[in-house]
Amino acid sequence: MTKLSKLTLALILGGVTSTSYAAEDLDSLQNQLKLLKQQMQQLENKLADEKTKQQKINEQHKQEVAKISKKADQKEVVVAAAESKTKDEGIKIGGAVRFNYSTNSYDEDTQDRSGDLDFEVFRINLSGEISDISVNGDFRFYDYMTVVKYAYLGYEFTDGWEAQAGIAPVPFGNGPYNSHSYFFSTNYYVGLEDDFDLGVTVNRKLKDNWKLDLGFFKNDEVGGVDGSSEVNERYSFDIVGSRATTEGTYDAPGSRLGEYNTFAARTVYQIEHGENAKTDVGVSLLSGGLHDGNDSAGNYGAWAFHVNSQINNWNIQFQHGEYDYDLDDNSNRFVVGAFDYYDTVSSEATMTNFNVAYDLSVDLGPITGVQFYNDYGIIYDKSDDSADTWMNVTGMSVSAGPLFTYFDFIQARNQPFIGGSIIGEGDTERRFNINVGYYF
Structure with a gap:
């Protein structure tokens, strides 16, 4: 192949x-x-x-x-x-129920019973805000009267400025109180501490170390001279009449008077000493008219210089001032009313207060805080030449949960509710008082 x-x-x-x-x-x-x-x-x-x-x-x-x-x-x-x-409907409802025990040197019957324990007050408080308008109220039910301490609306119309209208606080002196004890200071009993009247206030909150409170009050909280017929059933002391020489010290006034068109102003400057030390230095002025129901019956006014210093746990208060009620009937005495009680007051006088307190935080069972204090006040240089009114309160307040208790030992002369009157010529009296309150 x-x-x-x-x-x-x-x-x-x-x-x-x-x-x-x-x-x-x-x-x-x-x-x-x-x-x-x-x-x-x-x-x-x-x-x-x-x-x-x-x-x-x-x-x-x-x-x-x-x-x-x-x-x-x-x-x-x-x-x-x-x-x-x-x-x-952001309204908070709170209040208190308080009881009072006391024994004193001017009531022998009380001494024989080793003191008395009494129901003092049932209190309802309202506070809160509705549509940027704040609501504030304090309604009190005593066994002998029912009163409104305050009831006002507040509105912050611009940053740092608030207006209040209703039965509002009268800006005068150290605030909110020129005292630490249950009995306030001597000024309270002549209507110049913790006073509330019907009117409008404008308050500037603390800014650049300054505070300012301005107020106009049409009349007192019960409607003035033609208001409530029970003129002495109120919380704040106010003038309710002129005192005739023929009337007794504690009598209802025969000639009725009332405050009207009152202007009040208080300015405070705050001095800062350190991290836990500051002092408020201020001046207060007050001026208004008196009316008898038909015509003007005079005018009245007051001024005060005041200091409130908080240094760490210490609080020191000082206040000095004068008041003057110029009555057209030339009376040198007038009548005040409150707590279903009348007293007679000199138409012109000088007032001085000095108070010291120390706050102590504790952890002893339910007790969380104790404040020790001594408050002293005197009313002197009176126009009617009556004796000085003075009161010294040594005591302490105790915080224990919802309970708040005052323990006060009072020595006083010519002091209402301590066996005397503002125009009295009495002896020095003493009272030991315990006030227990349950707050809710």
């Missing part, structure tokens, strides 16, 4: 072999494609199942979201209503 024949035969045999191998590869490829197609179909079926399943899940989720949204909407409405209620 020639070389060409051999070569031709080899090519033919190779071609046959390649064709055989190609056929086998094609069958294998077709089988793989078929298997792949089956796998893809299975995957598509699986994806379809997953899609259906996910659609169901999405639908369920959508329904749940709808339910949650509905609940959320309802909750927002409730919350909004609650917020609105808090804003429009």
